Amino acid sequence: MKINLSASKRPEEFKKLIDDIPRRVQNVGRELGRAFSTKVQKEVTKRLMGHGGWVKIYREAIFYRETSEGDEWAVAGLVRDNNLFKYPAETSLASFTATGQGIWLSEYNPWPIDVIPSATYKGTKIVVRAAPESEVQALRAARLANLPALLSELAARGIQVDPTGDTLPDVPNGVFADIAYLAKRLELGYPGFPRLPHWGTTAGIASSQGNRWLSTPTTLRLVENALKGEEPGTVVQLSKAEASELARLRSAAWS
Numbered sequence: 164m165k166i167n168l169s170a171s172k173r174p175e176e177f178k179k180l181i182d183d184i185p186r187r188v189q190n191v192g193r194e195l196g197r198a199f200s201t202k203v204q205k206e207v208t209k210r211l212m213g214h215g216g217w218v219k220i221y222r223e224a225i226f227y228r229e230t231s232e233g234d235e236w237a238v239a240g241l242v243r244d245n246n247l248f249k250y251p252a253e254t255s256l257a258s259f260t261a262t263g264q265g266i267w268l269s270e271y272n273p274w275p276i277d278v279i280p281s282a283t284y285k286g287t288k289i290v291v292r293a294a295p296e297s298e299v300q301a302l303r304a305a306r307l308a309n310l311p312a313l314l315s316e317l318a319a320r321g322i323q324v325d326p327t328g329d330t331l332p333d334v335p336n337g338v339f340a341d342i343a344y345l346a347k348r349l350e351l352g353y354p355g356f357p358r359l360p361h362w363g364t365t366a367g368i369a370s371s372q373g374n375r376w377l378s379t380p381t382t383l384r385l386v387e388n389a390l391k392g393e394e395p396g397t398v399v400q401l402s403k404a405e406a407s408e409l410a411r412l413r414s415a416a417w418s
Contacts (some may be wrong), residue, residue: 172265183392189380193229198400199373200227203365205395210361216251217293217345217356224342233302240343241290241409246355248331248339252277254355256294262285263336264322271313272416276302280314281325283333292341293348295355310389341413 211222224242249258256273260263263286266268268274276291317324345353351357369376376382389395 170204185410187390187392189225190191190393190395191302191386193253193395194382194385194389195377197227197229198377198379198385199369200229202376203227203369206314206365206368209363210364211349211359214359216356217254218349219357220250220340221293221342221345221349224340230403232328239406240341241339242342243337243339245277245334247276247289247291247334250276250340253296253299253362254293256299257289257291257338260288260290260412260415262415264320265334267313267320268314271309273302274306275299278303278306279332280310280317281328281330281332282317283335284322285335287334288336288412288416289334289338290341290413291338292417293345293353293356297355299320306345307411339409339412340415343413344417 204225208222208225209226211218213343214222224239228239255276257276258272258274259269259281259365261269264284265287266284268279268284269287273294314324345356346362349356349359350362385395
């Protein structure tokens, strides 16, 4: 791998090349970071195969994102999916942020998702977490006991609730899965869920095999192209501001 500094280059071409070296070096770093992150992602997810429910939701949400600066790679701790009922009702709890029309439901957080009154809740967000079935059952009984008073309050606030329950709750501002919460618990053990060490195991493999991961023909070719001045391909990005906003949302819903 080399940058060609041929003596035949004209002065202006040489200056342009020298000025471009920082960008090329940064792109080499991007390619190496992407190669390493992709391999980590594959190692982690293969340790979660063969499980459904929340483990499957978590596994499918694991893919790395790159900061716009190209100097950090991470998995988002919250993943947006507006389909509230993709989450298993027996092992899921939802919390509303105390904003918009969710402010009244937030007073009763957290909610088993199958007892949330059928209505549209504007100006709020929901963060869903995995939970032991016994905890969900206890909270379901408690929320059903409070439901008549809450339905009266929602009606007084002008929120139209479908009394038949035939329509699903709608949260236009977004439903987010808290995968970071589940990650720690699967690693260490969580009642009602299998213990699945995956990040710690992968970290050990990465420390011993990382150099080999970065020496594949594909990675070396991409590094060579970056040194030649080619731009890396596009990937899913997550700005540091977006990451901070997700962290604030997580705290707001599960304070």
